[in-house]
Amino acid sequence: MGTKTVIPFGPQHPVLPEPMHLDLVIEDEKVIEAIPQIGFIHRGLEKLVSKKDFMQFVLVTERICGICSFGHSLGYSETVEALMGIEVPPRAEYLRVIWHELSRMHSHMLWLGLLADGFGYENLFMQCWRLREDVLDIFEATTGGRVILTACNVGGVEQDIENNELAGIVVTLDKMRAEYGELLRTFLKDRSVKSRLVGVGYLSKEDSVAAATVGPFARASGIDEDIRSYGFGAYGALADFQPIVSTKGDGYARCEVRGLEVLQAIDIIKELVDKMPDGEINQKVKGVPAEGVEVVSRLEQPRGECFYFAKGNGTKFLERFRIRTPTSQNIAGMVQTLQGCDLADVPLNVLTIDPCISCTER
């Protein structure tokens, strides 16, 4: 039996775009315990509800994270709408889901690129990010922004997408599908990629349930849960939504689930474009959130279930707004995947949960 050694991992590390620290207790190159620490970039954004009124605060939520930017504005808007009993026009619901699924595509493609970079496949990394630019171009064409879209607000959306423009988006996505298929084949079939992912960072379904993991991380361990399947918003208009699930539970399965969810997002967008209703895109907001009224809501962000809580106080400022992001749910599961793994596999293992520390600390 070897000597136990503690190796600090992070907060600055090549695979970590954001700061997170792990104390790795290792023995003979095997990790026997990992103690996580975050808290380096807490910004106190939730407290800003006392400074920004409930209509302005949507702009703050967009800035929680550069990757899930649209998702946070959507989750916030849906929560406040439930708080105030606002019915959003159907066309706005459809447009919201289209932008949200485009966000999922660019988030997953960004992650696939980072994963390729993590295991040293530079060309694959660059191809993923090159293709992701097409999604950002769609954002720019439809909203004027590439990262912060300012497209969603309480009551609906800020701007419409004309039907001919929607048809153009479908053409772009069809072109992307062919190119993306080649990249995905490399991720799922290439021998060198598989050698870095198959069997690495295994988390059983039982352990995943116990750790209450969410999103692609949970679905890669066989948990059949996706908030989109509950039919909130325009997701209820989809003919047949089935979550993408794998039972392998390793890094390869996480790559497979996210990889296939990009194709699923394209299908969702195409279906909603086909079914797009005409009409208004915004409902005028009257009054303020009533005192003492509380609402919880959930949204399937690219990284998993995001939980929102809002409480009104009879003024234009919310009493409380809370976001619980997917990464905070997945940290305990990540720590479990690290126990027993090789020290050399730690960076990839951390990467496979797709951690977002900006969201987590807010």
Add this chain to the structure above:
Amino acid sequence: MTQTEKPQVFKDIEHAQLRKQVESYHGRGWRFVNISGTTVEEGVELLYSFSDGLPLENLRFTINTETALPSVSDLYPNCFFFENETHDLFGVQFTGISIDFDGEFYKVAVPTPMNPHSAAAKASASGKPAADKRAADASVVDTPVADEPAEGEESSDKKSSKKKGA
């Protein structure tokens, strides 16, 4: 078109019932979702949320910052995150957290920034040392930066990493 969760289920409980209620959810296989705090006149209103797929239920109760709550991180491992966060931002005391950061989970400029009425915040404002060691640590953040530790003396960062078992 359903926009969000319906029905909204909030169950009011006493804080002393928390552990039993959480054990009940755990025993029935429900998933832990969140702990959320809101500052109210009587202290902090906490919301513990659990889900079993679509059904989502929330336990709601109020606790003052002098009373300690039992941790449920032995039942739901990821609770350690939320319990440390609730301690650092609201001043709520927990006992038995699986990974206890001892008030150093978030680097905050003032003690319990989401709850100006907590014992730690009041102690900091009055300049008196707080009874809670974790609060005391937080209350020194506003003081001028200390000089390098003297020879043979450890910095507070080193001490805290030992506390975590590293």
